[in-house]
Amino acid sequence: MEKTETEITNFIRDIINNDLASGKHKSVVTRFPPEPNGYLHIGHAKAICINFGIGRDYRGVTHLRFDDTNPEKEDIEFAEAIKEDIKWLGFDWQEKLFWASDYYDKLYEFAELLIKDGKAFVCDLSQEQMRQTRGTLTEPGENSPYRDRSIDENLDLFRRMKTGEFDEGAKSLRAKIDMASPNMNLRDPVIYRIKKEHHHRTGDKWCIYPMYDYTHCISDALEGITHSCCSLEFEDHRCLYDWFLDQLPVPCHPQQIEFARLNLTYTVMSKRWLRNLVENHHVNGWDDPRMPTLSGMRRRGFTPESIVRFIEKIGVAKAISVVDFELLQFCLREDLNQKAQRVMVVLDPLEVVIENYPADTVEYLDAENNPEDEAAGTRQIPFSQRIYIERDDYVETAPKGWFRFTVGAEVRLKHAYYVTCVDAVKDPQGKVTQLICTYDPQSKGGWTNDGRKVKGTSHWVSADHAVNVEVRLYEHLFDKIDPMAVEEGQDYTANLNPNSLTVLQDCIAEPSVVSAKKGDKFQFLRQGYFCVDYDSTNEKPVYNKVVGLKSNYKL
Numbered sequence: 001m002e003k004t005e006t007e008i009t010n011f012i013r014d015i016i017n018n019d020l021a022s023g024k025h026k027s028v029v030t031r032f033p034p035e036p037n038g039y040l041h042i043g044h045a046k047a048i049c050i051n052f053g054i055g056r057d058y059r060g061v062t063h064l065r066f067d068d069t070n071p072e073k074e075d076i077e078f079a080e081a082i083k084e085d086i087k088w089l090g091f092d093w094q095e096k097l098f099w100a101s102d103y104y105d106k107l108y109e110f111a112e113l114l115i116k117d118g119k120a121f122v123c124d125l126s127q128e129q130m131r132q133t134r135g136t137l138t139e140p141g142e143n144s145p146y147r148d149r150s151i152d153e154n155l156d157l158f159r160r161m162k163t164g165e166f167d168e169g170a171k172s173l174r175a176k177i178d179m180a181s182p183n184m185n186l187r188d189p190v191i192y193r194i195k196k197e198h199h200h201r202t203g204d205k206w207c208i209y210p211m212y213d214y215t216h217c218i219s220d221a222l223e224g225i226t227h228s229c230c231s232l233e234f235e236d237h238r239c240l241y242d243w244f245l246d247q248l249p250v251p252c253h254p255q256q257i258e259f260a261r262l263n264l265t266y267t268v269m270s271k272r273w274l275r276n277l278v279e280n281h282h283v284n285g286w287d288d289p290r291m292p293t294l295s296g297m298r299r300r301g302f303t304p305e306s307i308v309r310f311i312e313k314i315g316v317a318k319a320i321s322v323v324d325f326e327l328l329q330f331c332l333r334e335d336l337n338q339k340a341q342r343v344m345v346v347l348d349p350l351e352v353v354i355e356n357y358p359a360d361t362v363e364y365l366d367a368e369n370n371p372e373d374e375a376a377g378t379r380q381i382p383f384s385q386r387i388y389i390e391r392d393d394y395v396e397t398a399p400k401g402w403f404r405f406t407v408g409a410e411v412r413l414k415h416a417y418y419v420t421c422v423d424a425v426k427d428p429q430g431k432v433t434q435l436i437c438t439y440d441p442q443s444k445g446g447w448t449n450d451g452r453k454v455k456g457t458s459h460w461v462s463a464d465h466a467v468n469v470e471v472r473l474y475e476h477l478f479d480k481i482d483p484m485a486v487e488e489g490q491d492y493t494a495n496l497n498p499n500s501l502t503v504l505q506d507c508i509a510e511p512s513v514v515s516a517k518k519g520d521k522f523q524f525l526r527q528g529y530f531c532v533d534y535d536s537t538n539e540k541p542v543y544n545k546v547v548g549l550k551s552n553y554k555l
Contacts, residue, residue: 027060028226029062029226031051031228035068036079038286042264044294049311065098069210089307090308104210114248118176121174122161122174124170143179157171162207174188186239193211217256222250226255229258230257232259234256259318266325267478273492274293299531299533301546303339310331340523343513343522343523344414345509345510345543348390348392351386352435354437384464387462412446414457415445415446419440420438423436458526465511469540470503516536518536520532
């Protein structure tokens with residue numbers, strides 16, 4: 001078939017191209033099957049982009065199917081968050097929304113069929129006993145003492161399991177495969193277990209729930225999935241995927257294809273570990289801007305385009321690798337540079353009085369909104385006798401190469417004038433509280449015709465028009481490249497970065513930020529890219545730092 005402009009070559013697409021060329025499939029159907037037991041993270045974004053990207057580029061379809069087979073950990077809140085994240089990334093399942101629970105009756109029917117064919121049995125062993133008899137990688141497992149129950153006895157027990165006669169853990173339904181198989185997944189795996197839990201969709205209809213390995217492949221087949229793409233940890237489960245489909249009268253046999261999952265430096269990639277961070281209050285919820293969840297990244301200020309571009313850059317491969325977090329930030333910075341309006345915000349204010357500027361005068365100066373976007377236009381910013389600059393833009397004794405404020409030095413104020421520092425006012429403790437400067441009226445706009453070269457440029461905000469804002473500065477949530485590398489007796493939370501969040505309460509912004517909406521993104525000149533947080537109000541705007549201006553990453 002003709003490739004689209006957006007198609008990216010990789011081994012999965014090579015398989016699909018061959019299947020279409022050979023006539024094995026006339027069209028492509030993929031799926032994304034999240035469990036609604038937490039929020040999606042950046043690792044899931046890779047799976048989303050692969051599956052929905054294939055559906056889009058091959059003019060096929062991609063199903064969203066929730067794997068809701070573990071009711072005690074699942075919640076409709078998580079399902080709705082997952083749908084929001086997928087749409088935020090730019091993908092849509094259209095009307096192809098499914099749940100594993102849609103197939104509970106059919107899954108039960110197939111389980112009885114396996115029993116009738118002598119390929120499944122009811123086992124009374126506990127989970128611990130099953131682990132003890134499973135064997136090792138070099139030694140075969142032991143058959144369950146209940147493996148040879150008759151078909152009639154197994155059917156009777158399984159039906160009584162369904163009616164709730166037995167306690168949790170008392171019995172399970174296991175496939176009868178091979179306890180000597182070199183693949184541990186084929187050693188009589190559990191198909192159904194007893195769980196007397198209320199299900200958010202089926203209520204109390206069921207007290208037995210199917211296992212993922214059993215449910216997933218059958219759901220794929222019932223939906224007509226052609227290519228079941230999943231991460232590499234399921235490679236050893238593929239034989240089980242195929243075994244179930246080979247035993248049952250399903251309408252088709254999808255092909256499972258595995259790819260390497262996404263691993264990022266300074267980041268944990270497990271909903272179980274992320275859930276622990278939330279439940280133990282190491283972070284402020286699933287959407288904390290320090291979290292690698294898509295909701296947290298969205299709140300922080302990441303753009304969906306930057307994440308999709310990042311996934312495209314890392315590619316799709318079989319080999320396990322760890323990707324530098326800086327590459328993700330590189331993609332984000334590239335995207336924001338094209339989109340973000342520039343504004344001036346002073347994080348640590350130091351007052352400047354321009355003594356030869358009229359005290360009762362206010363000028364409105366033109367400032368470009370984004371030099372990377374001609375259509376972005378300009379805005380008017382007020383200038384007056386009293387302004388604020390960054391405290392660290394001034395030093396009392398200037399080192400070599402210092403081009404900003406010090407007594408006797410001339411500095412360019414962005415969009416405004418040349419000013420010269422003539423004095424520094426200190427409090428009784430010796431802290432500088434105010435700079436006294438003069439300005440050159442002929443340097444309006446920040447330049448002159450007399451050939452003067454002023455190397456230093458500082459941003460500023462008019463004191464009489466300043467808006468007080470709160471700014472939240474973020475670092476990596478973990479301070480080690482590999483958060484799971486811990487000393488004996490510790491867990492990964494020992495590597496949490498105590499400086500992952502710094503809150504600045506008294507920052508000063510130009511008045512144009514008053515009209516900003518939650519989620520709007522800006523480049524604070526010389527500071528980095530920032531996003532209006534969900535906590536922001538008109539009375540107290542709040543900004544999250546998304547990413548700095550500079551990167552050491554080299555493509």
